């Protein structure tokens with residue numbers, strides 16, 4: 071059986087991308103910076119005779135997957151059709167970057183399957199065409215993704231590292247009310263704050279890269295919260311407005327502020343297109359931060375992750 075498989079971890083943006091300069095190719099309008107987690111997705115692909123691609127996964131929509139595989143075919147011609155299976159340890163469509171892990175694993179599996187011999191930079195470009203944040207899941211640790219640039223320049227690259235952990239407070243794993251793809255398009259089209267968010271992004275991005283190089287956890291945490299809140303400000307001012315937060319999200323943010331008040335600058339929050347709250351902390355403070363979040367009873371479930379690795383080809387294939 072002609073099968074290829076790959077695994078990729080999800081990543082969480084500390085400096086957010088929101089909105090695209092090119093819809094078809096998924097080129098982000100502004101640069102972003104992320105941390106790769108240790109939670110991810112396995113993908114197995116298999117050549118089939120057709121007449122169409124098949125998705126043996128319920129979490130990814132077949133129309134979106136087929137559109138991606140046909141877009142890839144335009145750039146890197148291949149014959150026939152593919153069946154795609156996946157299995158994930160990331161909650162789907164709940165703002166936990168499941169599409170990042172899925173498309174990074176799929177791009178890595180495609181490269182193996184068709185022996186294209188792409189390097190990590192070109193794999194990152196291939197993954198980005200599926201989901202912009204997937205470009206970053208090709209790499210481990212901290213990485214950056216350029217924005218507002220051409221197709222060939224919009225790839226991720228690895229940065230220095232900081233010894234951190236992320237505590238993930240799951241408020242709900244329900245499917246999000248609106249996909250991040252539609253939400254960012256609506257935001258860009260209708261929010262008067264969007265332009266301001268984009269104008270600020272480059273400086274937040276450069277400052278956060280410097281904070282990582284200088285091992286300045288507090289500086290990085292402050293920039294992350296600022297970028298997160300600016301992104302949500304654009305959504306709340308879209309017409310009609312978009313809201314992913316739930317009351318428990320705000321209570322968790324208050325908990326993070328209380329942790330800082332009582333223990334110093336050891337915990338900072340971020341959120342994505344979903345109600346879950348992610349808390350960044352230095353690795354040495356992870357046991358305390360995890361305990362405080364867990365004991366608060368505010369989350370349905372609390373997970374933790376340290377820095378994860380980049381995507382890789384695997385030999386264990388998924389079966390029906």
Ligand code: PMV
Nearest residue numbers: 083086087202203250342343
């Ligand atoms: O990769 P997408 O198109 O699903 O969008 C992800 C958007 C955010 O998670 C909110 C921010 C980011 O940079 O990952």
